[in-house]
Amino acid sequence: MTIDNQDNLCLRCHNREKLFETFKKCSYCSAKLCQQCWTELQTSDEYKVLIETLPKTSPRRICSTCLQTLYGHIAKKKLADDEDDYQLALAISLSQKEADKQRKHEEIKASSITEKKVDQRENLLDKTAEAIERFMNRAKSNYQRNRDVIGDTALLSAFILLQTCATELEQLKHDLDRQRQHFETLQEKLTTLRDAREALNILRYEHQARKRQEQKHADQQRKLLMMQKVADLRQLKHTQIANFQERYFHRLLEEEQESSERLKRQKKLLHEEQFAS
Structure with a gap:
């Protein structure tokens, strides 16, 4: 301002x-x-x-x-x-x-838990095998010495240990069955996903083939239409040329007739002038 x-x-x-x-x-x-x-x-x-x-x-x-x-x-x-x-x-x-540190920590923790479970399973199997071997050796010893197995505390403790191992083995079997069912479910899902992907690929291929066919048909129709237009333009060109030639010849004929009539009039006027003189 x-x-x-x-x-x-x-x-x-x-x-x-x-x-x-x-x-x-x-x-x-x-x-x-x-x-x-x-x-x-x-x-x-x-x-x-x-x-x-x-x-x-x-x-x-x-x-x-x-x-x-x-x-x-x-x-x-x-x-x-x-x-x-x-x-x-x-x-x-x-x-x-x-987040990366937490993820690594979780991975390490999961790996350690898996290793711990594997170690527990191996220890359980070793413990069970050892208990079976102890029970069998004690039973054979009593049989060879003709001893009564009812009052043998070592055999009884081995039998109790076998019962404990059997319970743990049953629980382990149940856990393994549950994991097997889980993995089988995952396998079924993977199979379903693979089948769905293959079906999707087939549908995609069919869609692309249909699109190519439609494009090819459209190109052919466009080509035929262009050829028809070119033929129509050529026909129109020939028609216009013929009309132009016809008009041109007609105009030449009219000019020739006018020239002939004008020449006749001039001759007539000249003849009249000569006759008058």
């Missing part, structure tokens, strides 16, 4: 001699600049660089002081935004690292 300076004082040059000068007013601080100072400010390289850093919605009539202040605010805001982005990226990176 251009206004008259009542004080006749420019903020930049402080010249009071410009009585009839018009002044520019800063949109932020309302400071007044004379036309010469405003032009010099706008054409300076520093002002151009700073004004380009401002948002497009910001006013463009700004004094150098307000411009530097705004540039400082924008720089601080940009620095704060960069710091926030850095903190966010750092948090995401740490979260990813924690």
Whole structure:
């Protein structure tokens, strides 16, 4: 906005001699600049660089002081935004690292649990084999010595141990059956998924083949249509040429007849003039 300076004082040059000068007013601080100072400010390289850093919605009539202040605010805001982005990226990176660490920990834990179960199964089998061997050896010893097996505490303890092992083996068998059923279910799902994928591939191939056939048929129809259009254009061309030739010959005939009649009239007039003379 251009206004008259009542004080006749420019903020930049402080010249009071410009009585009839018009002044520019800063949109932020309302400071007044004379036309010469405003032009010099706008054409300076520093002002151009700073004004380009401002948002497009910001006013463009700004004094150098307000411009530097705004540039400082924008720089601080940009620095704060960069710091926030850095903190966010750092948090995401740490979260990813924690997730990877947790996943590795879970994998190690699952592996250790599996190894522990395998060790327990092997220990149970070894324990069962040892109990069976002890029971059989004790029974053979009693048989060879003709001892009563009812009062043999060692044989009884071996039998109790075998019962305990049998219970654990039954539980192990139940767990293995449950795992087998789980894996069989997964195998069935994989088979179903494989069949579905094969069916989908077949449908995709048939769809592509049908699309190619339709495209081929459309190309043939387009080719036939173009050939028909070319034939129609040729027929139209021949018709127009024939009509043009017919009109041309008709016009030549008319011109020849007119020329003949004109010649006859001229001869008649000449004959009449000769007869009159």
